[in-house]
Amino acid sequence: MKILGIETSCDETAASVVEDGHKILSNVVVSQIDIFAEYGGVIPEVAARSHLEVIMPVVEKALKDANCTWEDIDAIAVTHAPGLLGSLLIGTLTARTLAILHEKPLYAVHHLKSHVYANWLNEEKTSSASPAFPLLALVISGGHTQILYMSAHNEFKIIGTTHDDAVGECFDKVAKILGLPYPGGPSIAKVALEGNPDKYRLPHPRVENLDFSFSGLKTAVLRAVQKELGLPISHPSHDLKNHLSREQVADFAASFQKTAIEILTEKLSMALEEYPDVQSVVVAGGVSANKALREALPEAYFPEPKFSGDNGAMVAAACFYEIQSGVKPVDPYKLNIYPRISIES
Ligand code: KG4
Numbered sequence: 001m002k003i004l005g006i007e008t009s010c011d012e013t014a015a016s017v018v019e020d021g022h023k024i025l026s027n028v029v030v031s032q033i034d035i036f037a038e039y040g041g042v043i044p045e046v047a048a049r050s051h052l053e054v055i056m057p058v059v060e061k062a063l064k065d066a067n068c069t070w071e072d073i074d075a076i077a078v079t080h081a082p083g084l085l086g087s088l089l090i091g092t093l094t095a096r097t098l099a100i101l102h103e104k105p106l107y108a109v110h111h112l113k114s115h116v117y118a119n120w121l122n123e124e125k126t127s128s129a130s131p132a133f134p135l136l137a138l139v140i141s142g143g144h145t146q147i148l149y150m151s152a153h154n155e156f157k158i159i160g161t162t163h164d165d166a167v168g169e170c171f172d173k174v175a176k177i178l179g180l181p182y183p184g185g186p187s188i189a190k191v192a193l194e195g196n197p198d199k200y201r202l203p204h205p206r207v208e209n210l211d212f213s214f215s216g217l218k219t220a221v222l223r224a225v226q227k228e229l230g231l232p233i234s235h236p237s238h239d240l241k242n243h244l245s246r247e248q249v250a251d252f253a254a255s256f257q258k259t260a261i262e263i264l265t266e267k268l269s270m271a272l273e274e275y276p277d278v279q280s281v282v283v284a285g286g287v288s289a290n291k292a293l294r295e296a297l298p299e300a301y302f303p304e305p306k307f308s309g310d311n312g313a314m315v316a317a318a319c320f321y322e323i324q325s326g327v328k329p330v331d332p333y334k335l336n337i338y339p340r341i342s343i344e345s
């Protein structure tokens with residue numbers, strides 16, 4: 001079964017053809033990073049406009065790279081939630097139109113489900129290559145930080161979530177304080193290689209149960225930078241970068257990254273204690289590209305780094321397993337978008 005997956009929830013326009021939920025026939029991603037590096041973050045209206053400009057060429061290239069015509073495509077899958085309203089609209093309107101035009105069944109996929117299913121994208125569908133159930137999924141992206149318990153395919157229960165910022169958002173905000181380019185995750189990871197992770201001690205938030213909080217860690221970095229520079233807490237955060245040496249930036253990046261990883265791995269260990277029946281752990285979302293995190297969790301499944309960030313292949317993979325679980329297609333004339341809906345609904 002060949003599924004065309006379309007993803008436009010944030011700032012990547014992506015389409016991919018995937019066979020039987022795991023075999024990648026094509027994968028086209030047009031990133032808007034270059035545009036938003038200039039602004040230091042995503043501007044929703046600009047993102048939507050950029051999606052509109054490239055979505056059709058991206059879909060056509062995905063079909064061409066896969067050596068497919070519309071005849072070969074069995075279904076279309078599209079991200080309908082959660083994400084930026086304008087961005088989601090472009091992807092879903094495109095998918096709806098294509099489904100009507102080419103008479104294909106249309107499936108609506110939740111973005112976090114797609115991220116999790118990036119862990120099933122592999123050439124060989126051997127049993128050791130696929131995670132076993134029940135499993136824990138640590139979903140860490142720019143918009144979400146959650147621990148999910150999956151009893152079987154397409155069965156998700158949220159057992160931990162952030163009370164405020166997502167961990168990827170925290171990487172992005174700390175990078176801004178340190179004067180590192182957007183997106184902050186890869187910039188911090190790169191600079192951290194030269195830094196001393198034990199130079200600055202940053203606090204772990206005191207959050208009950210399996211939940212997270214990352215806004216305090218961002219503020220802790222801000223205060224530590226001000227203290228290091230001997231500046232008052234009233235000193236504007238956007239100016240601090242002008243006073244930091246390259247060595248200080250590297251040490252702050254390394255110390256922050258180490259603390260963020262400790263917070264994530266500690267909660268994961270707690271979750272594993274609470275759910276002793278768990279057979280495997282999968283990590284997903286943009287932050288799962290982080291190399292130091294991969295090294296800290298050698299037993300966990302991670303997607304290939306290029307499938308950690310947003311892409312269409314993971315949407316097609318998630319759709320395949322939804323179909324296997326009995327999920328029905330949606331009406332292409334009626335499909336709605338939900339910018340903030342939970343994976344459980
Ligand atoms: O999943 P994603 O591409 O988009 C959302 O659904 O949010 O995640 C983007 C997030 C950004 O916050 C980015 O800074 C972070 O993932 N990220 C990383 C790395 N690569 C991307 N964070 C830490 N280390 C990385 N190597």
Ligand code: ZN
Nearest residue numbers: 141286309310
């Ligand atoms: Zn994402």
